[in-house]
Amino acid sequence: MKRAILAAVAAIIIFPLLPVPEFWFTQANYIGLYALVVLGLVVLTGIAGLTSFGQAAFVGLGAYATAYLTSHYDVSPWLTLFAGLIITGGSALLIGAITLRMSGHYLPLATIAWSIALFYLFGSISWLGKYDGISGLPAINLFGWTLGNSRSMYWLIWLCVCLSAWALLNLLDSRPGRAIRALKHSIQMAESMGVNTARTKIIIFVIAALLASVSGWLFAHLQRAINPTPFGLSASLEYVIMLVVGGMSSIWGALLGSGAVKILQDQLQVIMPALFGRAGSFEGLVFGLLLILLLRFAPEGLWSWIAKLWNRPLRKQLPSAQQVITPLTHRTVSQAGETLLQVDDVRKRFGGLVAVDKVSFKVAAGEIVGLIGPNGAGKSTTFNLVTGLLRASEGQVRFKGQRIDGLPSREIAKLGVARTFQHVKLVPEMSVLENVALGAHLRTSAGVFSATLRLDRRDEAAMLKEAAHALQRVGLQDLMHLEAGSLALGQQRLLEIARALCCDPALLLLDEPAAGLRAFEKQALAELLSSLRAEGMGILIVEHDMEFVMRLTDHIVVMVFGQKIAEGKPAEIQQHPAVLEAYLGGVE
Numbered sequence: 263m264k265r266a267i268l269a270a271v272a273a274i275i276i277f278p279l280l281p282v283p284e285f286w287f288t289q290a291n292y293i294g295l296y297a298l299v300v301l302g303l304v305v306l307t308g309i310a311g312l313t314s315f316g317q318a319a320f321v322g323l324g325a326y327a328t329a330y331l332t333s334h335y336d337v338s339p340w341l342t343l344f345a346g347l348i349i350t351g352g353s354a355l356l357i358g359a360i361t362l363r364m365s366g367h368y369l370p371l372a373t374i375a376w377s378i379a380l381f382y383l384f385g386s387i388s389w390l391g392k393y394d395g396i397s398g399l400p401a402i403n404l405f406g407w408t409l410g411n412s413r414s415m416y417w418l419i420w421l422c423v424c425l426s427a428w429a430l431l432n433l434l435d436s437r438p439g440r441a442i443r444a445l446k447h448s449i450q451m452a453e454s455m456g457v458n459t460a461r462t463k464i465i466i467f468v469i470a471a472l473l474a475s476v477s478g479w480l481f482a483h484l485q486r487a488i489n490p491t492p493f494g495l496s497a498s499l500e501y502v503i504m505l506v507v508g509g510m511s512s513i514w515g516a517l518l519g520s521g522a523v524k525i526l527q528d529q530l531q532v533i534m535p536a537l538f539g540r541a542g543s544f545e546g547l548v549f550g551l552l553l554i555l556l557l558r559f560a561p562e563g564l565w566s567w568i569a570k571l572w573n574r575p576l577r578k579q580l581p582s583a584q585q586v587i588t589p590l591t592h593r594t595v596s597q598a599g600e601t602l603l604q605v606d607d608v609r610k611r612f613g614g615l616v617a618v619d620k621v622s623f624k625v626a627a628g629e630i631v632g633l634i635g636p637n638g639a640g641k642s643t644t645f646n647l648v649t650g651l652l653r654a655s656e657g658q659v660r661f662k663g664q665r666i667d668g669l670p671s672r673e674i675a676k677l678g679v680a681r682t683f684q685h686v687k688l689v690p691e692m693s694v695l696e697n698v699a700l701g702a703h704l705r706t707s708a709g710v711f712s713a714t715l716r717l718d719r720r721d722e723a724a725m726l727k728e729a730a731h732a733l734q735r736v737g738l739q740d741l742m743h744l745e746a747g748s749l750a751l752g753q754q755r756l757l758e759i760a761r762a763l764c765c766d767p768a769l770l771l772l773d774e775p776a777a778g779l780r781a782f783e784k785q786a787l788a789e790l791l792s793s794l795r796a797e798g799m800g801i802l803i804v805e806h807d808m809e810f811v812m813r814l815t816d817h818i819v820v821m822v823f824g825q826k827i828a829e830g831k832p833a834e835i836q837q838h839p840a841v842l843e844a845y846l847g848g849v850e
C-alpha cells in the first residue's frame with residue numbers, strides 16, 4: 263500500500279515536469295476536482311452503502327459561498343473556503359439528520375430532491391446572479407504565489423486530492439473506519455458492537471459533503487466564474503457514474519473512475535464528430551454503451567481488475583512482542599452466582615403472533631444457561647429482546663439489577679452484554695482480525711479526527727492485540743489475515759464468538775454457536791465456553807445440538823410456541839414429561 267501511495271504521489275509530481283500541453287493540465291485539474299467529490303462518495307456510497315445523488319449541490323454550496331464573498335465583499339479565498347465548509351457542513355448535518363434515517367429508496371430520492379431544489383435556488387436568487395451566475399472571482403494567492411492559471415492550480419488541486427485520499431485511507435483503517443464498513447452489512451450487528459450507527463452515518467455524510475465543498479471552492483477559483491449548470495442533478499449523476507466506473511469501495515477507484523470518465527467523455531467529443539461529421543449526436547450514446555459494457559464485464563469497477571493483478575493482502579501490522587502496548591482495560595469480573603440477567607414475564611407480539619409469551623428466567627455469573635426449543639419457539643426473539651434489537655410488548659429485562667428493556671442495543675452492549683447471531687453477520691471483505699477488532703469498539707474512544715490524522719495508533723495497536731488474543735482463544739489465529747467472507751460457516755461462527763469476546767462482556771449470548779462445526783471444533787468450543795464460565799462469565803446459549811447443550815449447560819430453559827414449558831438442570835430436562843412430549847421425545 264505504501265508503495266502504491268508513493269507511486270501515485272510520484273506520478274502527480276512528475277506530470278507537470280513533463281512537456282505536456284496546457285490542455286492536459288486542464289484535464290488533470292478537472293479530474294482532480296471530480297476525484298475529490300468521488301472520494302467522498304466512495305466512503306458514503308461504496309463503503310457505507312448510503313446512496314447520494316446530491317453531491318453536486320454541495321459542490322455548488324462551496325463554489326457559491328466563495329464566489330459571493332470574494333466578488334461582493336473582497337474576502338480572502340482562504341477565509342471563504344472555511345465559510346463554504348461551514349455552510350456545506352451545516353446543510354449536510356441538517357439534511358443528513360432528516361434523511362439518513364430513511365431506508366430503501368427514500369434516501370436517494372431525498373438527495374435527488376435536494377439536488378434539484380438547490381439548483382433552482384442558485385438559478386433564482388438575484389444576488390447570486392440567477393442563471394448567469396457570478397464572475398470576476400480573484401485567483402487564490404498562496405504565500406505570495408498567485409494561482410492564476412491551470413498549471414499553478416494543478417498543484418493546489420492535487421495537494422487537496424492527495425491529502426483527502428490519505429485522510430480517508432487512514433480513516434478506513436481505524437476504529438471509526440471499521441464502524442463505517444459495518445454499516446452496509448448490518449446495522450443490527452454494528453449497534454450490538456456499540457456503534458452509534460445514526461451518528462456514524464451523519465458523520466460520513468458531512469465528510470463527503472465537505473470534500474465536495476472543497477472541490478467547489480477550487481472549481482470556482484479555477485474558472486473564476488460560476489453559474490448553476492455544473493451543480494445540477496446531471497452533474498450529481500456523473501459523480502455516481504465515476505464512482506461505479508472506478509470501483510465503488512476503493513479510494514484508488516475514485517481517482518481511476520474520475521480520470522477514465524473525464525478522458526473518455528472528452529475523447530468521444532473529438533472522435534465521434536470526426537467519424538460521423540456531426541457534433542453532439544453520438545457521444546452520449548457511445549458513452550452509455552461503453553458504460554453498459556463496463557458494468558457487464560467489470561461490475562465492481564475498473565479498479566477491481568487492477569486490484570486482482572496486484573492481489574493486495576489484508577495483512578495488518580500487529581504489535582511485536584517487544585512493543586510496549588497499554589492493554590485495553592477489562593471490566594470487573596462479577597462474583598460467581600451473582601444474577602446478571604433477569605427476564606421477567608416478557609412478551610413479544612408480532613401483529614397477531616405472540617412469539618414470546620410471558621417468559622421468565624435468570625442467568626448468573628459463572629453459569630451457562632441453555633435456551634432450547636423447536637424451530638419457531640421464540641428463542642432468537644428472546645435474544646433480540648435481551649439485547650435491545652426488539653422491544654418487549656410487556657414484561658421487564660434487567661441486567662445486574664438495572665432495567666435494560668427499552669435501551670438501544672449499543673447501550674446494552676456498553677453495560678457488558680455481547681452476542682452472536684443466528685445468521686452470521688460480519689463484514690465479508692474485511693479481514694478476520696479487523697472483524698474481531700470491531701468487537702472492541704466500545705473499549706477505546708478514537709474518533710474520526712484522530713483516525714484521519716493517524717493519532718490513534720496506540721489505541722489501534724491495543725485493539726488489534728486484543729482481537730488477535732480473542733482469535734487465539736477460538737482457534738482462528740492462523741486465519742486472521744484472510745477475508746472474513748472466505749471462511750467456512752463454522753469458522754465464521756467462531757469469528758463472531760471472538761468478536762463478542764473482544765467486547766469484554768459479563769454476559770455472552772450465543773445463538774447456535776455449534777451449527778456448522780465439526781466434532782473436534784465443537785469439543786474445542788465446549789472447552790472454551792467452560793473456561794469462560796470458570797472466569798465468571800455468564801453465558802446464555804441457543805443451540806439445537808442436544809448432546810452439546812446437555813453436556814455443557816448448568817441450567818436449561820425450554821420454550822415451545824413462545825412459552826416456557828420447563829426449566830431445570832440438564833438431567834431434569836431430559837426426564838421432564840412435557841419436554842419429552844413436546845420436544846426431546848422426537849429427538850431421542
Ligand SMILES: Nc1ncnc2c1ncn2[C@@H]1O[C@H](COP(=O)(O)OP(=O)(O)OP(=O)(O)O)[C@@H](O)[C@H]1O
Pocket residue numbers: 612615617635636637638639640641642643644684
Ligand atoms: N420480525 C418478525 N416479524 C414477525 N414475526 C417474527 C419476527 N421474528 C420472528 N417472528 C416469528 O416469531 C416466531 C419465533 O421466531 P424465532 O426466530 O424467535 O424462533 P426460534 O426459536 O429462534 O426458531 P429457530 O430455531 O428456527 O431459529 C416465529 O413464528 C417467527 O416466524
